[in-house]
Amino acid sequence: MIAINDCFYLGKITKLFGYKGEVNLFLDTDTPQNYYTIESVLLEVQGELIPFMIKSIKQKNKNNLTVSFHHISADEISTYINSSVYLPLSKLPPLSGNKFYYHEVKSYTVMDSKHGLIGKVNDFYENPGHDIMSVINENKQEILIPVVDHFFKKLDRENRIINISAPEGLIELYVS
Numbered sequence: 001m002i003a004i005n006d007c008f009y010l011g012k013i014t015k016l017f018g019y020k021g022e023v024n025l026f027l028d029t030d031t032p033q034n035y036y037t038i039e040s041v042l043l044e045v046q047g048e049l050i051p052f053m054i055k056s057i058k059q060k061n062k063n064n065l066t067v068s069f070h071h072i073s074a075d076e077i078s079t080y081i082n083s084s085v086y087l088p089l090s091k092l093p094p095l096s097g098n099k100f101y102y103h104e105v106k107s108y109t110v111m112d113s114k115h116g117l118i119g120k121v122n123d124f125y126e127n128p129g130h131d132i133m134s135v136i137n138e139n140k141q142e143i144l145i146p147v148v149d150h151f152f153k154k155l156d157r158e159n160r161i162i163n164i165s166a167p168e169g170l171i172e173l174y175v176s
Helices: 170-175
Strands: 007-017 022-027 040-045 048-061 064-069 084-088 109-112 116-125 132-136 142-146 152-156 161-164
Touching (some): 007 040, 116 142
Antiparallel strands (some): 007 084, 022 064, 040 084, 109 116, 116 132, 132 142, 152 161
């Protein structure tokens, strides 16, 4: 069995497409083109990830694919509507420069241009405006930093360090 922690959320099966057993797969990603030719996916079924081989795949628009699966009949496919779709972490395309995946930088050290050592990356919170990075400092305090490109100056993968330039007053809110 594949653990959900070893996978990333790719999207969701949203609705039936036609009458031949095809479904619409919404890709919830900034780079949907990386997944236009996938050969298999993991569907979340009753809390477990089940592998499914793709029989046919067609790009409908930027974030939507029309997909059919091997060994799933047109009658059975409707039971998978609203299923979340996952892929193993190994299927993520490599990133370079200052771009990173959230799971990749957990436990990285965060250094601020003004305050120096801030702490270690603990987690990320999704937020409608922008996501939030949770950093835990040496006093076990949580410091929340908006994930905004211009705050992130350098990502040093070799030394596991994220260099940031936090907005004026943000760090002081937590450590004063």
